[in-house]
Amino acid sequence: MTTSPSLSEIPVEPAAEQVTAPVPAPAAEPGADLSLAPLLDTGEWVEPVAQDVAEAVVRDARDFGVYARTGGWTFALKVARSVRPGGQPAEGSDKVSAKAFAELAGCSAERVMRYYKAWDMAADDGLVPQFEALVPGEDVELPEADVWLSYYSSRSSATSVRGHAITAAAEAEGIKATKALEVAENPTALRAAILADPGTAEAARGALLDRMKEDAALQTEMARAIARTGELKKAVAQEAKAADRIEYVRQIAEGGQVRTPAGQKLDASPELRAEAERHLSLIDELDDSEEAGEWAGEAYDTVKSLVVKAVEEDPALRVQERRAKFYNSLQKATKVFEELTLDEVLEEDVLEADMVQRLEALQEAIGACISALRKATDAS
Incomplete structure (x- = not known):
């Protein structure tokens, strides 16, 4: 703690009047310029060699010393x-x-x-x-x-609820609150920095992702903005596909579970798991680089081909896989047929002869399928 000298006690004289003020002895060679003696941290004024200095300069120096300490x-x-x-x-x-x-x-x-x-x-x-x-x-x-x-805080916004939130976030990040408040008060400048500087854009991306974890409204707004922008929508679809493929490989490598093309979940063999681990380590090394998507596709294709090969080489698995595939197709066909809205077709002038013909063809196909299945059942 230091004592604040009263600045008002310094007499105000005309600026042109000269007074004798103490200055330090010259430390340089003869002829070098001498500077005004500084105020010590103790508040004492250094008094070596005297030199004529304007009273205004003395007053400014002493005022500066007071402010420098407090x-x-x-x-x-x-x-x-x-x-x-x-x-x-x-x-x-x-x-x-x-x-x-x-x-x-x-x-x-x-x-x-x-x-x-x-x-x-x-x-x-x-x-x-x-x-x-x-x-x-x-x-x-x-x-x-x-x-x-x-x-x-030099900004009035710091006293608001919003300002307190920004200040708290700045302290959590280990930066001065004044910097964060300055940015918050000038969103146009923030936008310009994001557009011009990749580093700023990356920081903004990370901040938005962190905020969206707890801000449902922001999640909705971002999803809506992406869905309405063709390029972003396509990019998101591609990244989602790559993420699904990586997850498929990860489930085999870390969980020891494999999902067959027909949807069966089986225990992965040691060889298959080792191959999945190798591909996964390569993907993790690439992290978020542009090549990660390509490696994800290659890993998925490699692992999936090994899964198909393992199923085909095991007679029991091969039977289960084909049975599961047939049931899946039958379930999808049943769901589609159940969703046909016949009432709307019959009530208005919507019905056409082609519709009946297609249903008759479908009926014939189903009849043929049933006959084939019955013959196979009788033969077994």
């Missing part, structure tokens, strides 16, 4: 000891409203209140005195400058 706390103190927001000042107090203070300062009342609220939060943490203990013109010990940004 930062925004210097000005927050001026607000905290002089402002009493809302209502009339307490009896016997010289404090004024934030609006009156802002008019005297030539700035907005909102800015004054941001300093006021920063002091209020620090007071709650016991870092600075409460407002009631402060009187106009009185100096107190102030925290170090680097603590200031933990309590103050």
